[in-house]
Amino acid sequence: MTDRPVDEMSFEEAMAELEQVLGQLERGDVALDASITLYERGAALKSRCETKLKEAEEKVAAITLDGDGNPTGLKPVSDL
Template sequence: MDTPVETLSFEDALKELEAIVHRLETGDETLDKSIGLYERGDKLRARCAERLDQAQARIEAIRLDADGRPAGTRPFVAG
C-alpha cells in the first residue's frame, strides 16, 4: 500500500482498490483510517480510469479500410 499509485499497473491498482473496498465495507476501521483508505482508493480509481482511457485510445487508433475491416494501425500518441 506504500507503492506510489502512478507506478501501479492496472491489475495491481484494481486489486488494491478491491481490497480497500472490502476493508471499508466491513466497518472495522477507525474513522481516520477509513478516510485514509478512501483517499487512497480514490487515487487508485483514477489510475484505473486513466489506464482504461489509454487502452481505449490505442484501440481506436486501429485504422479501418473502406469495408470497415482493420487495415493497420497508426501510432498512439498519449496526450
C-alpha cells in the first residue's frame, strides 16, 4: 500500500493497489485497526476505479464515425 493520494492515481495504479488491499483483508492477518484503515483505503480505490472507467466509457461513447468509419469528432454524451 502506498501513501499516494487516491485522486492522483491512474486506473491501473488504483486497481493494482486495490488488489493488494483485498489480498491483505482476505488473508485476515491484519489487526482490527489496520483492517479498518485498509477497508477505507479500498473503498476510496474502488471509487477511483469506477470514476476512471466512467470517464473512459463516456469518451468512447462520444466518438462519432463517418460513413467510412473514420472519427468525425466528439458528440456530447448527453446527446447519445
